[in-house]
Amino acid sequence: MSTRQEVLDRLTSLRLHQQRGRRAPHKPLLVLLALGQLTEVGSSELPWSQAQERLSDLITEFGPTSKTGRAQSAAYPFTRLRSDRVWTLNRDVPMDLVGPLAAHDVVGRFDAATETALRHEPELVRQVARVLVEQHFPPTIAPDVLTAAGLDPDDILQAPGVVPVPRRRRDASWRVAVLQAWDRQCAFCGYDGQLGNASVGVEAAHVRWWAFDGPDSADNGLALCVLHHKLFDFGALGLDGDLRIEVSAAFTARTPAGRSTYDLHGRMLRPRPGTQAPAVEHISWHRREVFKGESLAA
Ligand SMILES: [Zn+2]
Numbered sequence: 001m002s003t004r005q006e007v008l009d010r011l012t013s014l015r016l017h018q019q020r021g022r023r024a025p026h027k028p029l030l031v032l033l034a035l036g037q038l039t040e041v042g043s044s045e046l047p048w049s050q051a052q053e054r055l056s057d058l059i060t061e062f063g064p065t066s067k068t069g070r071a072q073s074a075a076y077p078f079t080r081l082r083s084d085r086v087w088t089l090n091r092d093v094p095m096d097l098v099g100p101l102a103a104h105d106v107v108g109r110f111d112a113a114t115e116t117a118l119r120h121e122p123e124l125v126r127q128v129a130r131v132l133v134e135q136h137f138p139p140t141i142a143p144d145v146l147t148a149a150g151l152d153p154d155d156i157l158q159a160p161g162v163v164p165v166p167r168r169r170r171d172a173s174w175r176v177a178v179l180q181a182w183d184r185q186c187a188f189c190g191y192d193g194q195l196g197n198a199s200v201g202v203e204a205a206h207v208r209w210w211a212f213d214g215p216d217s218a219d220n221g222l223a224l225c226v227l228h229h230k231l232f233d234f235g236a237l238g239l240d241g242d243l244r245i246e247v248s249a250a251f252t253a254r255t256p257a258g259r260s261t262y263d264l265h266g267r268m269l270r271p272r273p274g275t276q277a278p279a280v281e282h283i284s285w286h287r288r289e290v291f292k293g294e295s296l297a298a
Contacts, residue, residue, distance in 0.1 A: 003117075004117060004121065004124055007086075007113075007118065007124065007128075008124065008128060010084060011031055011084075011086055011114070012131045014028065014031070015027075015084055021208075021212055021285060021289070023063065023136070023212065023289045025063045025064075025136045025137075026063065026073065027077045027080065027081050027084070028132045028135070028136050029058040029059060029062065029063070029077070029149070030051075030055055030078060030087075031086075031128070031132060032058075032129060032145065032146070032149035033051070033055060033058065033149045033150070034087075034108075034109070034110055035118070035125055035129050036150025036151045037150060038110070038115070038118060038119065038125065039125060040150050043109070043115075044109045044110045044118075045107055045108075045109045046108050046109065047105050047106070047108075048078065048101040048102060048105055048106050048108070049102075051078060052071055052074045052075075052078075052101075052102075055073075055078065056071060056073055056074040058145075058148055059073045059074065060073075061148065062137065062141065062144075062145050062148070064235075064288070065235075065291070065292055065293045071098045071102075072096075072098055075096055075101055076096055078101065078108055079093065079094070079097070079101070080095055080096070081108075085111070086110055086111060086114045088108070088110075088111045088112075089107065089108050090106060090107045090108075091104050091106050126155065126156050129151055130156050130157060133146055133157075135211060136211060137209075138206065138209050138210065138233050140205075140229055140230045140233040140234075141230075141233050141234060142157060170210075171216035174204065174217075174221065175203075175204040177218065178204035178205075178218070178221035179203075179204055179223050181218060181221070181223070181272075181275040181276070182222065182223035182271065182272075184199045184202055184223065185202065185223060186202060186223060186224050186225035186228055187222045187223055187224060187269055187271075188224060188228045188237065188245055188269075189228060191225040191228075201225055201226050202225055202226075203223070203225075203226060204221050204222075204223060205221065205223070205224045205229045205232055206220055206221065207220050207222060207239070207279075207283060207285070207286050208281075208282040208285040208286060209233075209290075212285070212289070214282065214285075219276045219279040220279065220282045222278060231251070231261065232286075232290075233290070234290075234292070235248060235290040235291045236248050236250070236251040236261075238286060238287055238290070238291035238295065239286065239287075240287075240295075241280055241283060241284075243268055243269040243277055243278070243283075244266055244267065244268050244269075245267045245269070246265060246266075246295035247261060247262055247265040247295060247296045248291060248292040248293060248296075249297075250292040250293055250294075251292070262296065265295070265296045
């Protein structure tokens with residue numbers, strides 16, 4: 001029998017192939033998917049035939065760009081989560097191989113003790129989901145990740161009494177300083193809406209995510225409108241080393257409003273005199289870990 005604390009510890013300290021600063025969201029996304037399944041149907045059981053599609057969608061949408069095939073990217077966490085002592089398969093198959101998973105439609109699920117603890121305590125489900133999503137994604141994306149995994153973001157992100165202990169101290173003045181440095185307007189499109197005297201819809205964005213050691217520093221911040229903040233954190237927008245905006249070739253839109261995003265491609269950031277531009281090292285991190293693949297041809 002696992003205690004509540006053991007289950008929480010195991011599920012939130014997964015062994016990740018994560019060197020410093022590298023994103024490895026595969027296992028956390030599988031845990032979130034299984035939590036969604038458990039919440040929805042009362043069991044975390046996921047046959048490979050169902051899990052493969054949903055898990056590779058999650059990894060493609062929310063993970064870093066990878067050359068690994070879709071099924072392969074899902075087989076990795078589906079087999080390897082066993083080593084964290086929270087996940088079992090109904091057949092002993094080798095690590096990482098798609099073939100045996102597909103041939104037998106292997107079923108994965110939380111191990112009995114973990115599932116019992118989670119089923120008896122919905123609060124534990126919320127807590128695990130919240131810690132995992134905040135460990136691996138910025139606040140702009142967390143609700144989308146939870147929704148895609150079949151979980152209710154309002155329930156999980158606003159549940160009282162589940163505030164994870166922050167690993168580092170935040171600088172409360174950073175947001176204000178970033179907005180001021182960029183003249184309270186979106187560094188990409190120039191949007192500068194105000195309601196009365198207050199900016200509305202303009203936010204301070206980290207270039208290198210806070211959850212991945214991105215500092216609260218002037219050279220890691222941009223003022224962005226809520227739309228461009230979200231597109232930047234999703235990797236639909238990026239920056240090159242010369243501070244030019246890049247639009248991912250994976251981004252598509254049909255209407256004029258959506259297609260206006262293409263016009264940002266190639267535009268230079270123009271910080272006012274005295275404003276620090278994002279540091280090359282933070283831009284490089286974003287390009288490697290967040291930006292979705294190739295940019296539009298110039
Ligand atoms: Zn904007």
